[in-house]
Amino acid sequence: FSNIDFTYADISHSVLQECGIDNCLFLRSRAREIAIYNCDFNMCHFESVEFSYSFMNSNVGKRAGSYLSCKFIKSKLNECVFTFPIIDNCLFEDCNLHATNFDGARIRNTKFVGKVNSCWFRGYSKGATTSILWLFNRVNPHKFQNLMDNVDFIDADLYGVSFMNGINLDKCKFPKDDNLLLIKNIK
Numbered sequence: 001f002s003n004i005d006f007t008y009a010d011i012s013h014s015v016l017q018e019c020g021i022d023n024c025l026f027l028r029s030r031a032r033e034i035a036i037y038n039c040d041f042n043m044c045h046f047e048s049v050e051f052s053y054s055f056m057n058s059n060v061g062k063r064a065g066s067y068l069s070c071k072f073i074k075s076k077l078n079e080c081v082f083t084f085p086i087i088d089n090c091l092f093e094d095c096n097l098h099a100t101n102f103d104g105a106r107i108r109n110t111k112f113v114g115k116v117n118s119c120w121f122r123g124y125s126k127g128a129t130t131s132i133l134w135l136f137n138r139v140n141p142h143k144f145q146n147l148m149d150n151v152d153f154i155d156a157d158l159y160g161v162s163f164m165n166g167i168n169l170d171k172c173k174f175p176k177d178d179n180l181l182l183i184k185n186i187k
Contacts, residue, residue, distance in 0.1 A: 015035045027048065032051070037057070041070050048073070052078050052096075069089045078099060094115075099119070108151065113155040117161075120162045122163075128141045
């Protein structure tokens with residue numbers, strides 16, 4: 001899909017698998033409970049899109065798709081799940097990020113603005129499909145590390161956000177807020 005305007009389109013409950021979506025506009029689109037598998041989104045603009053309860057790029061074997069130079073503005077991403085897609089040079093601004101599971105999404109050069117509430121970020125995926133019938137498409141999620149390189153939370157309000165599974169936050173930018181509590185060893 002290239003240069004398509006999906007404004008007001010209702011693609012809820014759809015399945016997208018192994019697609020390329022380039023320079024598309026999704027304005028006030030409904031994509032509730034959509035299932036995306038190994039799709040590459042490049043320079044797409046998602047504004048006021050309802051993605052609630054969606055699977056935002058689940059893996060097919062070793063590929064989990066990507067979001068490159070995409071903007072998510074005022075979109076509902078509550079209770080969505082990412083496995084380990086590449087998220088590079090993206091913006092999440094004033095989205096409903098409540099209980100969003102970024103799992104092992106490989107995030108870099110990305111900015112979060114607004115409320116980030118009860119979200120998960122992991123050093124590697126815990127939700128990836130590791131094999132089919134224990135034989136085919138074997139995947140080791142530990143080989144797809146989320147390096148969190150140049151991820152900017154300075155303008156984000158973080159509430160109950162969990163960073164786990166060996167994630168390295170050294171290259172992240174956090175707000176200077178005395179109310180933030182970072183527990184490095186929960187035990």
